[in-house]
Amino acid sequence: CKDGTVHLTRPIERVGAHAKGFNAHSIGICYEGSLDCRGRPADIRTPAQRATLRQLVGQLQEKFPGCRVCGHRGLSPDLNRNGEIEPEEWIKSCPCFEVAKEFKELEEFAVKTENTEEHRVTQHIKEQKGGK
Numbered sequence: 001c002k003d004g005t006v007h008l009t010r011p012i013e014r015v016g017a018h019a020k021g022f023n024a025h026s027i028g029i030c031y032e033g034s035l036d037c038r039g040r041p042a043d044i045r046t047p048a049q050r051a052t053l054r055q056l057v058g059q060l061q062e063k064f065p066g067c068r069v070c071g072h073r074g075l076s077p078d079l080n081r082n083g084e085i086e087p088e089e090w091i092k093s094c095p096c097f098e099v100a101k102e103f104k105e106l107e108e109f110a111v112k113t114e115n116t117e118e119h120r121v122t123q124h125i126k127e128q129k130g131g132k
């Protein structure tokens with residue numbers, strides 16, 4: 001919400017309904033408001049929203065290291081196949097800010113600290129044994 005409070009709409013292990021084709025293997029985060037006073041898409045996040053979003057993404061990166069953080073528009077098809085999803089290719093313009101850029105160092109930090117090859121292998125072995 002605009003005041004920075006977080007509301008959990010469903011348990012994290014349940015499949016969401018936020019991004020067609022990606023629901024089964026992603027976690028959706030929504031924030032209130034992404035249109036300016038004329039109804040055009042704009043980054044109008046409050047400082048509280050920015051802070052909460054940052055904290056939430058950081059926590060999720062710690063829990064799921066190596067995950068890609070992206071916005072709806074970042075899931076649009078790369079129509080001209082140049083390796084970049086450009087504004088004219090966006091099927092949606094939300095979340096109205098550069099998600100990958102904004103959370104880049106959180107992603108890198110989580111990968112550096114948690115997602116070493118050794119860690120992943122250990123996790124895999126533990127999972128196969130039925131442990132945590």
Ligand SMILES: [Zn+2]
Nearest residue numbers: 072092094095
């Ligand atoms: Zn969206």
